Amino acid sequence: MKALVTGISGFVGSHMAEFLLNNNVEVTGTIRQRSRMDHIRHIKDVQLVECELRDPFSVETLIGEIKPDLIFHLAAQSFVPTSWNSPIDTIHNNVAGQVNIMEALRRFDLASKMQVACSSEEYGHVEPDEVPIRETNPLRPLSPYAVSKVAQDYLGYQYYKSYGLPIVVTRTFNHTGPRRGENFVTSNFAKQIADIEKGRKPPVIHVGNLTAKRDFTDVRDVVRAYWLALEKGKPGETYNIASGTCYTVQEVLDLLLSYSNVSISIQEDPARLRPSDVEILLGDATKFQSETGWKPEIPFEKTMRDLLQYWRDQP
Ligand SMILES: Nc1nc2c(ncn2[C@@H]2O[C@H](COP(=O)(O)OP(=O)(O)O[C@H]3O[C@H](CO)[C@@H](O)[C@H](O)[C@@H]3O)[C@@H](O)[C@H]2O)c(=O)[nH]1
Numbered sequence: 001m002k003a004l005v006t007g008i009s010g011f012v013g014s015h016m017a018e019f020l021l022n023n024n025v026e027v028t029g030t031i032r033q034r035s036r037m038d039h040i041r042h043i044k045d046v047q048l049v050e051c052e053l054r055d056p057f058s059v060e061t062l063i064g065e066i067k068p069d070l071i072f073h074l075a076a077q078s079f080v081p082t083s084w085n086s087p088i089d090t091i092h093n094n095v096a097g098q099v100n101i102m103e104a105l106r107r108f109d110l111a112s113k114m115q116v117a118c119s120s121e122e123y124g125h126v127e128p129d130e131v132p133i134r135e136t137n138p139l140r141p142l143s144p145y146a147v148s149k150v151a152q153d154y155l156g157y158q159y160y161k162s163y164g165l166p167i168v169v170t171r172t173f174n175h176t177g178p179r180r181g182e183n184f185v186t187s188n189f190a191k192q193i194a195d196i197e198k199g200r201k202p203p204v205i206h207v208g209n210l211t212a213k214r215d216f217t218d219v220r221d222v223v224r225a226y227w228l229a230l231e232k233g234k235p236g237e238t239y240n241i242a243s244g245t246c247y248t249v250q251e252v253l254d255l256l257l258s259y260s261n262v263s264i265s266i267q268e269d270p271a272r273l274r275p276s277d278v279e280i281l282l283g284d285a286t287k288f289q290s291e292t293g294w295k296p297e298i299p300f301e302k303t304m305r306d307l308l309q310y311w312r313d314q315p
Pocket residue numbers: 078079080118119120121172173174175183184185186188206207208209210212213214249272274277278281
């Protein structure tokens with residue numbers, strides 16, 4: 001069994017690679033010349049291929065050579081604030097990459113099963129009576145990133161309907177754990193705390209909007225869900241991947257602070273506030289759970305402890 005993981009050097013990609021290798025799957029992953037290799041360098045037995053997903057020729061060569069049985073399409077510009085600074089780049093990166101893969105599959109007449117990593121951000125504005133959010137909820141995206149994910153989501157559906165490509169779309173709610181990029185809230189707060197503990201930063205933690213509510217799943221549970229999505233999920237379908245519990249960002253901060261002995265004050269940084277922030281994302285993953293048997297196993301408290309330890313262990 002051969003799997004292709006796009007964005008293998010990223011946070012989820014590196015965990016996906018480890019999961020697949022532990023399940024005796026042959027793994028090829030795409031990297032770019034400028035990719036940071038910190039997360040993937042230690043993982044042996046992965047074939048790394050340089051591929052710019054925005055370039056159709058690069059993708060066609062890759063797909064023609066690898067002819068994967070499974071594709072986990074994780075590569076993306078995934079940080080919401082960046083999408084306001086460079087909306088076209090986010091849309092182009094996220095949408096063109098996927099279209100190039102699907103067109104290459106058509107060109108070589110391959111029936112590779114493909115998982116597309118979409119996002120709960122697609123739901124965007126959610127009414128109070130719409131939580132927990134089901135797959136049937138209207139999509140009201142509030143950022144260019146969210147719009148790019150709506151496009152990826154619908155393109156997956158359209159290529160399934162038009163050409164029969166066996167594509168499964170996962171709408172994953174927030175996920176975190178060791179190796180999470182330092183821009184994202186859980187990692188950012190954990191890194192600030194670790195830096196304060198190491199004496200590298202004054203004892204003040206900078207924060208943005210603390211009232212938003214998010215539904216977090218450990219990345220190690222998420223990659224198992226992606227595997228099950230291709231093993232047991234139905235092509236053409238969309239599945240929420242979520243824990244079914246949400247926390248305010250303030251609660252996340254309080255939890256992380258409770259793991260530290262250092263006294264730390266909190267300061268709002270206006271640069272961290274967004275033009276529009278999704279107020280609440282709380283997911284209903286019943287559809288996915290009943291079709292695949294998946295349920296998250298790692299408690300949020302353990303995820304947060306592991307994440308803080310990860311940053312404490314960084315040089
Ligand atoms: N990043 C960040 N966010 C902060 C901060 N302070 C408060 N927040 C709030 O914390 C929440 C989570 O922010 P992020 O961790 O940046 O994640 P996100 O915008 O929810 O998007 C993540 O989840 C999506 C799935 O719902 C993913 O699709 C996306 O790629 C990303 O992982 C947002 O409401 C944000 O305003 C801060 O200092 N930094």
